[in-house]
Amino acid sequence: xxxxxxxxxxxxxxxxxxxxxxxxxxxxxxxxxxxxxxxxxxxxxxxxxxxxxxxxxxxxxxxxxxxxxxxxxxxxxxxxxxxxxxxxxxxxxxxxxxxxxxxxxxxxxxxxxxxxxxxxxxxxxxxxxxxxxxxxxxxxxxxx
Numbered sequence: 001x002x003x004x005x006x007x008x009x010x011x012x013x014x015x016x017x018x019x020x021x022x023x024x025x026x027x028x029x030x031x032x033x034x035x036x037x038x039x040x041x042x043x044x045x046x047x048x049x050x051x052x053x054x055x056x057x058x059x060x061x062x063x064x065x066x067x068x069x070x071x072x073x074x075x076x077x078x079x080x081x082x083x084x085x086x087x088x089x090x091x092x093x094x095x096x097x098x099x100x101x102x103x104x105x106x107x108x109x110x111x112x113x114x115x116x117x118x119x120x121x122x123x124x125x126x127x128x129x130x131x132x133x134x135x136x137x138x139x140x141x142x143x144x
Contacts, residue, residue, distance in 0.1 A: 011064075021085070024068065024076045029085060031064050032102050045101070047091045054091075054101040077102075084108045 013026035021029075035053035039045040045052045055063070061073040068076075080086040085108055089101040 021083075022076075022079075024072060025080055025085070028060075028065070028073075028076050028080060029104060032086070033104055036103060045091070047089065047101075050087070050103045052089060052091065052101040052103045054099050056099055 011027055011031060013023065013030050017029070018026035032053055036051045039051045039053060045054070057074045057077060058070060060077070061068060061070045065073050077086065081088055085105055087103045087105050089103070090098070091101050092099055
């Protein structure tokens, strides 16, 4: 097998989200979602009715984004925090520990359906057969 093909878990991103937010931002959101899903399955890191994941920026860079510089990872997380896509908490047992905890602001992503609809053939969620065209015509657009 070529050394450029996957023999480990690949990092992936939704193409429409990458176009809307940037590739690094889409990759970080996807990777955080990956760790949140692991925590859901194991019942860990549940606080304030959400599952969370945590790491220092350096640990994120070393373990998940080693193809990015520490500064790039730091800027990407800061951009996602500022834009409201990442929620930040501190659930550390030691009050001196300032490691940030992260979860995805699903409401922010859901409030912006144009990211999914921007390139529908690149990011299909499901295929729907319309039974009643009147119901279809009554659907709201992203602008409404």
